[in-house]
Amino acid sequence: MSHVALLAWILFAPLAAAALNGLLALRSARVPVPVEGHHLRPMDRLAAGIGVAGPLAAAVAAWSLGFAFLARDRSLRLTELDLGTWFSMGQAHVTWLFRVDPLSLVMVLVVTTVGTLIHLYSVGYMAGDAGFPRFLTWLNLFTFAMLVLVTARDLVVLFLGWEGVGVCSYLLIGYWFSDAAKAAAGLKAFVVNRIGDLGLLLGMFLLFWSMAPGGQASLDIDLLSAHVTKLSVPLATAAAVLLFVGAMGKSAQVPLHIWLPDAMAGPTPVSALIHAATMVTAGVYMVARMHPLYHHAPAALAFIGSLGALTALVAATVACTQTNIKRVIAWSTVSQLGYMFMGLGAGAFSAGIYHLFTHAFFKALFFLSAGAVIHALHGEEELGRMGGLWSKLRVTGPAFVLAAAANAGLPPLSGFVSKDAILVATWNAHHPVWFAVGLLTAGLTAFYSFRLVALVLAGPPRDAHLAEHAHEAGWAMTLPLVLLAVGAVGAGVLEWPHELGGTLWFSAWLEPVFYPSLDHGVHANAVVDIILTVGSVAVVATGAAIGFSLHARDGASTGAPLTGLQGLWATVKRGWHVDEVLERVVVRPVVFSSRAAAPFLDFLLGWGARGFVQGLALAGRGLAVAQSGLARHYAMVMLGGLVALVAWAVLSGGR
Template identity: 40%
Template sequence: MINELHFSWLVPFFPLIGFLIIGLGRKFLPKPLTGFIGSGVVFLSFLVSLWIFFSVKNGNNYTADYFNFISVDKLIIPFSFQIDALSSLFLLIITGVGFLIHVYSASYMHHESKEHFARYFSYLNLFVFFMLLLVMGSNFVILFIGWEGVGLCSYLLIGYWFKNTEYNYAARKAFIMNRIGDLAFLIAIFWIIAKVGSVNFSDVFATESLHRFSSTDITVITLLLFVGATGKSAQIPLFTWLPDAMAGPTPVSALIHAATMVTAGIYMIARSNVLYSMAPVTQNVVAIIGLATAILAATIALKQNDIKKILAYSTISQLGYMFLALGVGAYSAAVFHVMTHAFFKALLFLGSGSVIHAMSGEQDIRNMGGLSKKIKITYFTFLIGCIAIAGIPPFSGFFSKDAILLSVFEKNPVLYGIALFGALLTAFYMFRLLFITFSGSFRGSAEQKNHLHESPSVMIIPLVILAVLSIIGGFVGLPEVFMQGGDKISAFLSPVIAEHSESTVSHSTEYLLMGLSTFLVIAAIVFAWLKFKNYQRSETQGFGKILENKWYVDELYDKIIVNPLNKLAGFLNSVFEKFIIDGIVNGVGKAVQYSSRQLRLMQSGQVGSYILLMVLSMLLFFVFQFFLRK
């Protein structure tokens, strides 16, 4: 019997077709048609994903081999898709949020010329294709193909406005930093191949092949995979590309650099949760790096003034929380947070796009203020996003963050304390952003003030939908204390993610923790309101200056890696290659020339000397012949 998920290949197929049509027809297609095709194909994928989701919910699973990508010797790498709970959930997020962002883009990018508009949509569709490949692949290689593919699209879209040199540098930086992670990922794959001889998830995670790994193997493989994840998901030490990636158009930041691509690292680790559960060392590393990133990014976000940069650091920080959850073994909580984060962060980014749109391209929040009256819907949706990310019940962020915090508390109360502090910071910087932007008085130029306007409905509708999702999205993962069996998402993911959900924390403690975090968050918001409701521009000093300059991490990397490498390359190029290697070669040539010049002098032209030499050499031969030979 044909499995009803047999048609799941349609999900990535539609965006690919969209990419081809738009990419090849970019000279002929009118803009509305391009926008329609671009969004339409993603919507079709979304419909198929919905169908897949409900089918999976009924306990259906599906793996399909289409052809052998590489089949050599004993190693067979099939090009195959795997549909299960984890991938179906990601499919929904990618196509759902992706569709909304496509629709939004059609309006946001309307001032671009026809060809560039089409270029934009073709990249976006290609991105969706690769992202779907990433989550649907049934082995590490297909996952990796999607992984690098989304990196490519990210590169192309960050550098979308290619006339701007700075944007190009940002794009290059993103690609190269991702490559560093990708190398680690690749080595992990090679390691798995060397040990198991297969890259299929089903083979690698099978019990008998797990026995073939020594504990060192597991630790190193998981660590390498994690390094790969730090590249893609912008964690310490490879996080500096993400803020620069804001050079791309805002919908791109929403789709790629907030909702989907950057969560690929979480997907990958959640997918390999079997391995991670066997490597406690790695888990600790993941948890600590995640938490450190969360706090570091949150502190930087406190002092940024570019609306998109604040959101970018907020994304890094939230990703840090997800890694923290992965590190303490709460995989489904991490995935839950991926989902809610996709809703509210996409909302926030699109909202910021709407703000930037209204402000005619201005991104510095110091030049904004008092916008709440002019762009009401944007303001309300943005407010909802802020509440959701801050974690106030019953908005979605509260539930997912609470799930993470609870798991962390079970594991280690100290980590919990730090994570809670991070949550405070989150609330503070988000509401700082909100108040500086929307309340107080307008600080921009008069021209901007006249131009202030609410965005068209094509941009507003996705905002509203995402706002609704940000409100209700959390109800799929209600804590067990609220409702027996309320944590539907863990139950849904349980076939893929094996975790012991036996809570050791008593109900009263759990209520206490929730109350505590809610109270602290509200306190932080109030503090932010007091401080920023009438924001006035002022110079930051002292510690604030360090934060404003992002802890000087970029400068540090430049100093210890980029510059020495450049200098070394320069030295090799202008000194070593020229004088040593080529010098040796030319030296041999010169030596030959010199010695031949000297030997030439022996040719005196005197017949007598030639004969003398002849006689002497003959004598020499005789001497050899008679005395030296044995």
């Protein structure tokens, strides 16, 4: 099959699956068939088949394209699919142009491969849910939108994918819509993301109009990249920061991160696919995709790195204090996304993308094994009722530990390699503060990861009844765990450091993309790198040991490990009160104006208008023409107006 046809398969197989499942969903919503236990109804089986086949076909096509690329010369690794004009007005021409290059292909492989596994897992996890076909519809549609996002060559088409994944996220967070709180979490996610989207839009406008005087107004990413050096640095910085505001929303950076922990209201496969592996990394991808712009705007890069460092640290502290298994992992995701931005900020685009890549595997594994735990405990998510599950969950248990270890960055797992690459990059880019923050975050990450392992798996069960009835899930759920575990362990091979006898295949793969933005002058010192690596491993190991030993004891609580910490612990647990502050500063004023200020303004306007009418009526009585009633006022005003106006008209006409 030609490369273009493969690209078409990648994009449209999930869309077709979404369309077919949508029809099934509409049908089954109208003709409800009673559900008995965790079984698939006939229609659900069909939906499951379609729902997994769509992303699977895309994954097969993506891998075929990948191998075809490998066989080609590095400069020829590019395929484009042109589906004509979207819209054209004035200088704005936007085309349906999709492109796969090495960077896009990394994203496509993550989305389709991890995506297929999570779709398969969902079949087991959601079996018996009344809205099963609807769930797969949104999941398929999400996959399509995400693929559009990562293959679009025009920023406006990227924006379609960007908002498309947002709306699927909204629908999936609020999937159990009969629970008003879950539906509200979806709403919050969408609206907070829209704030970011506004930034992205304004960034596009700025780029568009700054290019306009040269007649090159365009939002085509490649054209923009080619001409971006013609922009003045302040202008480029402004555009870069505006675009990054979009990334802050989608990739949950402080202070727009507040939606992600609440998004855990969605079913766990959604948390794994959308809120860990793919959608939330869209911001990282977008910044990496626009690397010539960011390379041209060092101040914007510094801003990104600093905000990333802040987010990484803050979210890691919050993750240490959470008592809900999914919320720990959610905050961990926020923190890891901050890490990725720190890498990008240091100019290490390929290290940032590599962390995105490994993170997709180990964080999806983390969420899915957590989902298997929740499944085993019949929906229980509170750590306070877990513990002692190691002997019960022979597949999930080891998978969970591997995910935690990779997340913590323990060697030789993939998380170690990618995290280390970012830490080394920050040091080499002369950002010692980021490095220190990264190191501290790494320690905290190891701490909360193994705190979680201990609280879930180790010690005696905190709820004997629940633990007794815990059971391992079926193959549809365990197979994805095993395969993702392979990825979480093995993905490190692709970028195993030189100093440890590896080859940097991953960055070599991306080099054709990032070549213009690489700092060719910087030569890392191998000895320094090794010292940094040993240091970070020591910090991680210490954090992991403390986290595990403090919480694996008999009767270990989910609260503060030291009594003196309780005040601080409570503050951190509430996410440093960012939600409450934003509620007061932003939400309440808007609600106040919508309920009081704006209606009052309208009341005043109405009052003025009524006064005006009464004035007219008085004038009417004065003329003794009108009596009362609408029609008479109408006629009277018409007549009076006519006389006056014709008079004026004739006068001015005779001038």
